Amino acid sequence: MDKLLEILNEIDDSIDYEAEQALIDDQILDSFGVITLVSEIEEAYDIELEAACIVPENFNSTQAMWAMIQKKIEEK
Amino acid sequence: MAYHTTLFLFVFLPLALICYHFAPQKWRGYVLIGFSYLFFWMNSKELLAYLIGTTLLTHHIGIWLDGLTIKEANAEAEEKKQIKKQRKRVLLLGIVILLGVLISMKYQNFIGLNASRVAEHFSIRYSFDPVAIVLPLGISFYTLQAIGYMVDVYWKKIEADYSLEKTALFLSFFPQIMEGPICRYSDTADTLYKKSPLKLENLQHGSLRIVWGLFKKIVIADRLAVVVKTVFDSYADYHGIIIVVAALAYTIQLYMEFSGAIDMVIGTGVMFGVKLPENFRQPFFAENASGFWRRWHITLGVWFKEYIFYPVSVSKIVKKWNRYGRKNVGKYWTKIVTSAVALFPVWLCNGIWHGPRWSYIFYGMYYFTLIMIGILLEPIRKKVLQTLHINPKQLWYRALQFVKLMVIVITGELFFRADSLRIGVRMFRSIFQDFQPSILFDGNLLNLGIDNLDFMVILVGCMIVLLVDLMKEKKVALTEKLEHWRLPIRWSVYYGLILAVIIFGAYGEGYQVIDLIYAGF
Structure with a gap:
């Protein structure tokens, strides 16, 4: 989880990621932020995220991202 | 129909x-x-x-x-x-x-x-x-x-x-x-x-939204359509600031018409208890071209984002580039190339989707170029703001952003409306020939097909829409607020809107029935 927060803060450190629950729905994180995040997560956790994974439910909060990462690691 | x-x-x-x-x-x-x-x-x-x-x-x-x-x-x-x-x-x-x-x-x-x-x-x-x-x-x-x-x-x-x-x-x-x-x-x-089942509340909300859409379409857009048609149909006769006026008129016409039609669509849906997604979110309050498109024809943008932008961004070749780029050329250039590769098909499709014309393809490429310039200059912009201690939320800075956005949008719509790319280029060039702002005040505008009263109606109509958009931007739930107003005031608003459409609607003698623009796409 710390690694994920580190990645997120590198993209934009002005956001309180632990508190935000609607990063996509409230457009706090834009589509460029999302694609940067996807490639950083893939490299950091050695997983593959397809276009189907890019839905607001998976990126609205750090908890949701973490759950998606865990699921992808299990599926490997 | x-x-x-x-x-x-x-x-x-x-x-x-x-x-x-x-x-x-x-x-x-x-x-x-x-x-x-x-x-x-x-x-x-x-x-x-x-x-x-x-x-x-x-x-x-x-x-x-x-x-x-x-x-x-x-x-x-x-x-x-x-x-x-x-x-x-x-x-x-x-x-x-x-x-x-x-x-x-x-x-x-x-x-x-x-x-x-x-x-x-x-x-x-x-x-x-x-x-x-x-x-x-x-x-x-x-x-x-x-x-x-x-x-x-x-x-x-x-x-x-x-x-x-x-x-x-x-x-x-x-x-x-x-x-x-x-x-x-x-x-x-x-x-x-x-x-x-049909509900009285839904019927009321739906009708109100339909009348609001009619107001934007018939009172404002259809009046502006006369000015737009006059100039664009005889583009060779006009130059200088009149071309700017026509492009501005078309920009406002398109917004009032398309967002008005969507109000009617959403209102009709509400009557049947169906909630359709919003397609506009006060686009002219956006900070830049990219933000404008997140607020204008939202559902088309979302479609392109989900079914073109993201799939291209996470395609094998782009992922390979991301890995290679981060190691060899740094994060900045990796992002630039990735964005360009993912955005190019989006904007090409956006242009082509509007119709089989080079001017539409140019329109898509125009926004692609502007958005890429925005991404390229973003680090410099941030640095300048930081060094000069400028708060981007300050009024003067927002005003500058608004002027820049209007120039971008109006120029884009000039090419979008022109009958061909060649005519668009010619009209754009003619802006710089004999540019005399004094024409705006010497009565020349009254030769564009509408009279003083029409201009007044357009002005007041735009002010009302601007006021409503401002309130929406401030997240004021207008319909709900209206419901809590006293009955006489509430009904005055309803009847006022209906009467405005009946009295000031651009129909009958001197006006043409204007088809919905986006129905043609």
Whole structure:
């Protein structure tokens, strides 16, 4: 989880990621932020995220991202 | 028959509401499909066959994909791979057929004529005779919805719908078939299939939204249409600031018309208890071109983002580049190249989607270039703001952003409205010939087809819309607020709006009936 927060803060450190629950729905994180995040997560956790994974439910909060990462690691 | 016509508002819609209301609940879906097909038939006659064909194909592909998903879940590893490939082929089959129909109908002449020009250039014997083609109503809208549905089933975001009635209603629902919004199955399916009984509250809210849309369309947009037509039809007679006035008039006309039509669409949906997605969110309050497109024709932007931008961004080749780029050229250039690769098809498709014209392709490329410049300069912009201690939320900075955005949007709309790219370039150049702002005040504007009263009505109308947009931007729930006002005030607003449409509507002598612009796309 710390690694994920580190990645997120590198993209934009002005956001309180632990508190935000609607990063996509409230457009706090834009589509460029999302694609940067996807490639950083893939490299950091050695997983593959397809276009189907890019839905607001998976990126609205750090908890949701973490759950998606865990699921992808299990599926490997 | 469009949404702003008396036939729709006073005959078709009331009849649809009455039949829907008195039908047993299980038949309500069929009533809506019946009226949707009737609406389609009244506009496109036997071309209804295309919509029915698309519905049957989309429905069948969805079920096929779903069947393969179930098979995949129970298969061994090796068989899984085969099924995955089969699923991809099934999806491709659906997309190729739907896009094939769209391309052959909408772009056949454009492709043929350009191919013949290229052939001529290389002295190859090939000639193309344009074919007279009438497009089925809303083909550009329902094709995207159908593709979105199939891809979502393929991606397992949603389960396929086994009810043909539901698929048919999702693709044909008459309030949105003509101008969108382009709905995602996951967004609209629930309310669309609820078949909830008519409610007085919904009828009130829906009618208010329809009248608001009519106000924007008939009072403001149709008046501005006269100015726009006068200048754009005889572009060679005008230059300097008059071209700017015409481009500004078209920008406002398009916003009032399209957002007004969407108000009517959403209002009609509300009457049936159906919640359709919003297509506009005060676009002129955006900070830049990219933000503008997140607020203008939202559902088209979302479609391109989900089905083109993200898939390209996470494609194997882009991922490879990301890994290579980060190690070898740094994060900044990696992001620039990735953004360019993912945004290029988005903006190319955005341009082409509007129609088979080079000026539309130019329009898409214009925004692609501007957005890429924005991404390229973003670190410099941040540095300048930091060094000079500028708060981007300060009023003067926001005002500068607004002026810059208006210049960008108005220039874009000039090319978008011009009859061809060549004419667009000529009109743009002529802005800089004999540019005299004094013309604005010497009565020349009154030679553009409308009089002083029309200008006053447009001005007051725009101020009212601006006020409402400002309140929406401040997240004021206007409809709910209105409900809590005292009865006389509330009804004064309702009647005021209706009377404004009746008294100041641009119809009758001296005005032409203006078709909905986006219905032509």
